Amino acid sequence: MKILVVGGGIIGCASAYELAKAGCAVTVLERSTPGAEASGAAAGLLTVLGGSAVTAFGELALESWRRYPEVVRELRDRTGIDVEHVTHGTIYPLATAEDVRAAEAKLRHPWAREIGIEAWDAGDVRSREPALATSVRGAMFIRGDHWVNNQRLVVAYAQAAVGAGVAMMTGAAVSRIVVEDGHARGVIVDGEPYEADAVLLAAGAWTGALAASFGARLRVEPRKGQMVALTHVPQILTHAIHGEDVYLVPRASGELLIGATVEQVGFQRSVTAIGIAGLLTAAMTLVPGLASLPISRTWYGFRPWAPDSLPILGPWPGIDGLFVATAHYRNGILLAPITARLMTEWMTHGQPSLDVKDFLPDRFIKDRRS
Ligand SMILES: Cc1cc2nc3c(=O)[nH]c(=O)nc-3n(C[C@H](O)[C@H](O)[C@H](O)COP(=O)(O)OP(=O)(O)OC[C@H]3O[C@@H](n4cnc5c(N)ncnc54)[C@H](O)[C@@H]3O)c2cc1C
Numbered sequence: 001m002k003i004l005v006v007g008g009g010i011i012g013c014a015s016a017y018e019l020a021k022a023g024c025a026v027t028v029l030e031r032s033t034p035g036a037e038a039s040g041a042a043a044g045l046l047t048v049l050g051g052s053a054v055t056a057f058g059e060l061a062l063e064s065w066r067r068y069p070e071v072v073r074e075l076r077d078r079t080g081i082d083v084e085h086v087t088h089g090t091i092y093p094l095a096t097a098e099d100v101r102a103a104e105a106k107l108r109h110p111w112a113r114e115i116g117i118e119a120w121d122a123g124d125v126r127s128r129e130p131a132l133a134t135s136v137r138g139a140m141f142i143r144g145d146h147w148v149n150n151q152r153l154v155v156a157y158a159q160a161a162v163g164a165g166v167a168m169m170t171g172a173a174v175s176r177i178v179v180e181d182g183h184a185r186g187v188i189v190d191g192e193p194y195e196a197d198a199v200l201l202a203a204g205a206w207t208g209a210l211a212a213s214f215g216a217r218l219r220v221e222p223r224k225g226q227m228v229a230l231t232h233v234p235q236i237l238t239h240a241i242h243g244e245d246v247y248l249v250p251r252a253s254g255e256l257l258i259g260a261t262v263e264q265v266g267f268q269r270s271v272t273a274i275g276i277a278g279l280l281t282a283a284m285t286l287v288p289g290l291a292s293l294p295i296s297r298t299w300y301g302f303r304p305w306a307p308d309s310l311p312i313l314g315p316w317p318g319i320d321g322l323f324v325a326t327a328h329y330r331n332g333i334l335l336a337p338i339t340a341r342l343m344t345e346w347m348t349h350g351q352p353s354l355d356v357k358d359f360l361p362d363r364f365i366k367d368r369r370s
Pocket of ligand 1: 033036038
């Protein structure tokens with residue numbers, strides 16, 4: 001089966017890789033380079049637990065989280081790329097009575113044992129992560145939270161995909177999806193038609209624009225995130241820290257990442273004084289010793305967001321051969337392995353192996369004419 005994947009972010013590259021392994025002839029069309037947008041901008045945190053209840057989204061996240069050690073091994077075996085997988089766990093500092101109540105609820109979560117949730121008192125905090133401010137009087141620790149260097153991960157997925165036979169076309173901006181008689185026939189790049197049996201839309205925050213190219217409306221919007229990195233010398237943190245307004249991720253590369261804003265400002269392409277100042281202030285409140293570390297870089301990216309903050313995965317209703325995988329919002333790195341598997345199952349067998357009804361595109365898609 002001949003498949004065109006539009007978008008070479010983590011979702012497009014991971015899906016292309018799995019589709020090629022399943023025997024499909026895949027071409028990725030990326031207007032820039034693999035990982036040029038949100039997937040290169042992320043922090044790479046793989047944290048599975050949002051709320052205290054089990055939800056369909058939580059199950060999807062857990063399934064993907066479980067796959068990561070194997071994914072990291074497989075990509076290293078196939079490409080030689082070390083994606084800096086770190087498994088030291090995340091500390092969630094607790095400040096208010098409400099924080100403590102939320103943490104207690106999570107200790108009773110059905111997955112608490114598998115993902116390794118612990119309650120720490122002030123003494124535990126002092127001895128395990130002495131750089132945390134003395135105002136931190138307790139914490140929830142999640143041993144199973146891990147992280148990767150997502151820039152390397154996208155490149156590893158892209159290289160593994162090429163190794164599995166995928167044609168990776170960079171600098172290829174898709175201007176239109178060709179839909180005829182209720183079938184997706186291919187796409188147009190620079191006025192040239194590319195034909196296929198199926199098309200997968202994985203263009204992140206730009207997926208709505210592609211829908212508009214064939215007269216449909218899909219409400220996927222950008223949610224901008226700014227980040228700043230410090231040179232982590234001397235190294236003062238060993239765990240990731242997840243506060244109320246900021247998280248800190250000590251990378252194996254020797255950088256300390258500080259993120260991230262969540263902004264509804266369209267595709268505004270710059271970091272801002274207030275964005276970076278806010279992150280640094282929140283980070284130094286949690287870890288005062290950061291104040292003297294050098295800033296190594298700042299950047300931003302656009303998370304693909306849908307109105308219910310859930311991913312959009314599956315076949316496009318009413319158009320044969322058209323599929324979409326987007327709106328992973330704050331969790332696209334975490335969700336890439338499971339998304340790639342589900343899209344491959346759908347596109348090759350017509351049926352995914354998980355219950356995904358909460359994520360189907362049907363909930364948002366409107367025909368322009370209706
Ligand atoms: C600051 C920040 C921090 C984050 N931290 C985390 C984190 O710690 N953990 C986590 O799991 N997630 C995190 N995320 C979210 C995650 O980055 C995204 O959910 C994920 O990268 C989305 O992947 P994607 O492939 O759908 O989109 P993208 O990476 O944006 O890829 C879409 C690609 O499509 C291409 N494209 C668009 N239009 C066209 C066209 N017409 N033709 C051809 N190509 C096109 C673009 O160039 C782009 O490369 C973070 C995001 C940000 C911004």
